[in-house]
Amino acid sequence: MSDEVPWLTREQLRAWMKLVAVMELLPAALDQQLQRDADLTHFDYMVIAMLSETEGRTLRMSALASATNASLPRLSHVVSRLEKRGLVSRCPSADDRRATDVRLTDAGYALIVDAAPDHVRTARAFVIDALSDEQVEALDGITRSLLERLDPEGRFAAVTYPRDDDDTAICEARLTGRSPGRDAPLQ
Template identity: 85%
Template sequence: MTDDTPWLTRDQLRAWMKLVAVMELLPAALDQQLQRDADLTHFDYMVVAMLSETESRTLRMSALAAATNASLPRLSHVVSRLEKRGLVTRCPSADDRRATDVRLTDAGYDTIVQAAPEHVRTARRYVIDALADEQVAQLDGITRALLGRLDPEGRFAALTYPRGDEALCEARLTGADAGEGLPEVPGVLFRDATADDGPLLRRATLRAMNWRTETFTDADLDRPEFAHYFDGFDPARDRGVVAVDGDGPVGVAWARFLPEDDPGYGFVAADVPELTIAVDARGRGRGVGGALLERLLDAGRAAGWPGVSLSVEDGNTGARILYERAGFRTVGRNGDSDTLLVRT
């Protein structure tokens, strides 16, 4: 019998054993500091930190479990302990009474604010300050490669791209990613569009207009019949969902309420928002478009919209199939495009 075990070389074994030592020692050092200074475990800190990163300081239990790589039973036990300390509260979700939301209290927020400085100093002491700048860059590449094997679906992506990173800094499991039963895309997170996404929506509008050929330019977007799709996007009224992977946004779907005296190409009524979807080349063939569409329609149902409309040009068969699968039906004609509507 031949031994086909892929034994490690001497250099590989040396590197592996050092990694094993770090995995044993570093968590204990982080736990020790947090227990001493804030009476928190490192996992407690992760839970509270994830809640603090959302605008409402609230996440569904399922989203929080995904963000912290925890089973629901383990997370429930930790949340119960934090709740007894007054750091979090639990309540039925406003969108789905069957689901449970976890909200960070003011006391919980104060705790994370007070704990963060020494936690950062500890991270610097044991990791960052022990490395030269080029080694930090190498560490980023090494850990990214390892996460590609350990976390191929990107469940930990919300932790691995800190605030300020242009790729996933805003995809921190907000409402757009919290709905049970919505389709997932490996390596992609979803976030709600904000008023700051105007430039993104502008680029996406151009991409949607040029679905077949590069007919339009950025200068064309200043024309009123195009500009109203992105200019003045208001998340208090309109809705949008952005898909993000490790290299940045890969797609966006948004719906805008346009008035009767300034209608879009897919206008049906002033109380029915018009949908636009754009997915870039990096996101195509991965199910990003369908996942964006389902999340936007889910948001529309939660908001009580009577329906969602859109315009699809003749020949755009792939888009038409996607929309019809989601329940859209033709209700009108505008030039060389059909107007489609789905009731929500």
Template identity: 65%
Template sequence: MSGGEDAAPDDVRWLDESEMRAWLRLVAVLELLPGTLDAQLRRDAAMTHFDYMVVSQLSEAPGRTLRMTALAQRTNATLPRLSHVVRRLEERGLVERTPCPEDRRATDARLTDGGLAAVVAAAPGHVRAVREHVIDALEPEQVGQLAGIAEALLRRLDPDGRMTDLYDPS
């Protein structure tokens, strides 16, 4: 990372001081924030942050139901990962899986009443944690800047906008 003194074995554009500063801070956030969010949800709702994303997406879907592929796209999960997670949620009674009638290859995942209750119970604590660790830590203008920065990154990380609707006209 600190190289550059070397004669140029590569045509690498190293990071300047300001870029490095931003990058190192971002790395630290990437390392710390997921664990913090996971810890709160696991402690208060016996749920992973990824579990929460799954049930939360289902709770907002029409009929509380989504096909596995659609759910995987909205949560940025690979299908194998989602399959394992949904199986565990099903074992806990939060989700039901039924074969999709229109396409017999497909599986519909539906949030049960118990699953909905779990989302409703978990949401307030989760929002509080998000405020405490993220939103309320920022100045108002930084919230807008953060949205812009994250959108710029997502145009590279997720060009098809599968996970979030980047070009949403709202």
């Protein structure tokens, strides 16, 4: 006995295929701009951006992997490349000598500060400026619904990117693996 496949309606298929096209084209466009202007991939940029927004510009490798949705082997490879360029450094964690922290260097911080304006212009050109304010609000709601299914624990930092002071504490807690206002690790 086989299960009946809930095939997509014509309208659902049209929306799905457009989403697939955006998922293919947008990362390539972002990578192209960042490669040209900063010699970074979009993933490199995400790693550096996550580090740039944390206290001391330092994160435990496992927290950085979670915040960027990367496996530890993938992140280790990227961190090695960034380390060779002098953009990040690795050191044993002060809290747990078995763990490794990644720290954004001054050169890495200068690069992200320099790269951010053109990256924002590119994001605006391809996404934000193509939409009305109402569509941006709808996009926020749509992506929130999708992320609740894809990342129910909210591990990927973009899910909880701070919008106000209350969100900042939550985001910082997720990035550092600590509860807001406490020293206990998040579960």
